[in-house]
Amino acid sequence: MSEPYDPAAFPPLAVTVDLVLMTVQGGRLSVLLQRRSEEPHKGKWALPGGFVGVTESLDEAAHRILADKARMTGGWLEQLYSFGDPNRDPRMRVVTIAYFALVPVESLAPALAGHDDLMLAPFDALPDLAFDHPAIVNHAATRLRGKLDYAPVALALLSPLFTLRALQDVHEAILGTKLNKPAFRRRMLDRGWIEGTGVREEGGAFRPAELFRAKP
Amino acid sequence: MSEPYDPAAFPPLAVTVDLVLMTVQGGRLSVLLQRRSEEPHKGKWALPGGFVGVTESLDEAAHRILADKARMTGGWLEQLYSFGDPNRDPRMRVVTIAYFALVPVESLAPALAGHDDLMLAPFDALPDLAFDHPAIVNHAATRLRGKLDYAPVALALLSPLFTLRALQDVHEAILGTKLNKPAFRRRMLDRGWIEGTGVREEGGAFRPAELFRAKP
DNA sequence: ACTAGATATATGTCAAGTGCATATAAATAT
DNA sequence: ATATTTATATGCACTTGACATATATCTAGT
Numbered sequence: 001m002s003e004p005y006d007p008a009a010f011p012p013l014a015v016t017v018d019l020v021l022m023t024v025q026g027g028r029l030s031v032l033l034q035r036r037s038e039e040p041h042k043g044k045w046a047l048p049g050g051f052v053g054v055t056e057s058l059d060e061a062a063h064r065i066l067a068d069k070a071r072m073t074g075g076w077l078e079q080l081y082s083f084g085d086p087n088r089d090p091r092m093r094v095v096t097i098a099y100f101a102l103v104p105v106e107s108l109a110p111a112l113a114g115h116d117d118l119m120l121a122p123f124d125a126l127p128d129l130a131f132d133h134p135a136i137v138n139h140a141a142t143r144l145r146g147k148l149d150y151a152p153v154a155l156a157l158l159s160p161l162f163t164l165r166a167l168q169d170v171h172e173a174i175l176g177t178k179l180n181k182p183a184f185r186r187r188m189l190d191r192g193w194i195e196g197t198g199v200r201e202e203g204g205a206f207r208p209a210e211l212f213r214a215k216p
Numbered sequence: 217m218s219e220p221y222d223p224a225a226f227p228p229l230a231v232t233v234d235l236v237l238m239t240v241q242g243g244r245l246s247v248l249l250q251r252r253s254e255e256p257h258k259g260k261w262a263l264p265g266g267f268v269g270v271t272e273s274l275d276e277a278a279h280r281i282l283a284d285k286a287r288m289t290g291g292w293l294e295q296l297y298s299f300g301d302p303n304r305d306p307r308m309r310v311v312t313i314a315y316f317a318l319v320p321v322e323s324l325a326p327a328l329a330g331h332d333d334l335m336l337a338p339f340d341a342l343p344d345l346a347f348d349h350p351a352i353v354n355h356a357a358t359r360l361r362g363k364l365d366y367a368p369v370a371l372a373l374l375s376p377l378f379t380l381r382a383l384q385d386v387h388e389a390i391l392g393t394k395l396n397k398p399a400f401r402r403r404m405l406d407r408g409w410i411e412g413t414g415v416r417e418e419g420g421a422f423r424p425a426e427l428f429r430a431k432p
Numbered sequence: 433a434c435t436a437g438a439t440a441t442a443t444g445t446c447a448a449g450t451g452c453a454t455a456t457a458a459a460t461a462t
Numbered sequence: 463a464t465a466t467t468t469a470t471a472t473g474c475a476c477t478t479g480a481c482a483t484a485t486a487t488c489t490a491g492t
Contacts, residue, residue, distance in 0.1 A: 010267035012228035015311050054309055058300035082298045082313050084274035095231050097298050206439045207488040422468045423459040
């Protein structure tokens with residue numbers, strides 16, 4: 001910031017936070033959408049979001065919006081990217097800070113139940129989205145795929161105890177490809193993100209797998 | 217954005233773009249700083265930046281500020297991260313979108329000459345910075361180091377024709393470590409980012425190296 | 433009980449990538 | 463010419479991951 005603040009030349013802008021809340025449901029990477037009840041784009045699906053309060057940090061605003069949609073246990077939240085095209089909202093100039101969130105699908109159940117203005121849309125069948133939300137959603141998917149290999153993001157999509165098979169299913173859903181089982185297994189164990197519990201899953205029709213958990 | 221816009225509950229905020237303009241000078245990774253001429257933090261060093269105009273996208277604002285400081289030939293500009301702590305500016309609420317820029321040091325010479333409110337500060341000897349600019353600068357350095365291996369960012373710090381030795385010097389300056397020469401050479405050629413010109417550098421006291429250029 | 437079937441887990445081998453040491457090539461200075 | 467210095471090339475060990483295959487462990491069915 002070099003020049004002094006001149007409100008006439010540089011009027012303040014509306015600032016929002018939009019949330020790309022992703023989860024894996026039925027083997028497909030999906031994103032939470034909310035039907036718009038107001039113009040513009042009334043009736044279209046859009047990312048959940050909200051304006052940033054004056055006394056609130058960006059992270060706090062993102063947490064607030066996330067907490068409204070999901071029980072935030074074992075999830076992941078990080079800033080994604082900021083979008084500020086002058087025409088992205090026809091009403092007025094809005095700059096949005098997009099956030100990237102991951103939660104196990106069970107954490108979304110309470111919010112989804114009985115709210116028909118909310119839905120989980122799979123990435124391979126997204127509806128027509130409002131504003132520039134298609135670009136935001138694509139940005140999030142790309143980031144997720146890119147981080148999969150060097151950050152324990154996939155763990156945020158699983159419940160606290162999980163099998164290696166379940167972890168692999170999550171990776172395959174995100175990448176859209178099949179992975180080699182022994183190689184995946186060794187890679188995950190080498191990363192040092194997870195630890196075995198010694199306990200096996202129960203109820204399966206075949207040999208039960210060991211349950212793992214995220215390392216603290 | 218879910219709720220309707222209520223200016224009383226969510227007044228607009230000032231939005232700025234701050235630029236972390238980095239280069240390698242004398243074998244050291246450095247950042248362009250500007251001395252503040254106004255309160256707050258008057259006299260302190262800070263990142264160059266400015267308010268975002270109403271009709272201007274974030275990228276356009278970043279380009280405008282960059283063009284003011286450097287001849288933008290062969291450089292790199294990308295959005296870094298947004299900072300919006302409510303108290304980051306004591307005057308008022310300011311959200312800043314930080315950008316990450318790389319240019320060869322020669323592109324900065326015109327701006328630096330005769331402007332004693334501008335300086336290139338090496339990362340290993342940064343002065344006391346205004347606002348939350350220390351955090352922004354650290355974020356940029358981390359991103360730069362992280363991208364070095366999988367994106368051709370180092371090329372943006374060199375003139376169009378360069379030797380592999382010069383490219384290695386840039387990498388070493390950024391990472392702060394010495395690298396193995398044959399391994400570095402092979403790695404760079406495998407990446408497919410550069411191509412030989414068949415022409416050799418001239419004037420050196422010893423065997424002249426081949427000049428390379430970035431692939432289109 | 434035993435066997436078949438299915439899945440979890442372990443191992444062996446190969447190719448690619450990287451660090452390190454060393455060898456060869458090409459220029460200048462004396 | 464020869465020494466010196468740097469560029470470029472090559473050989474070798476080590477690590478990592480893909481893939482194939484082997485072994486272990488459970489249930490279901492006879």
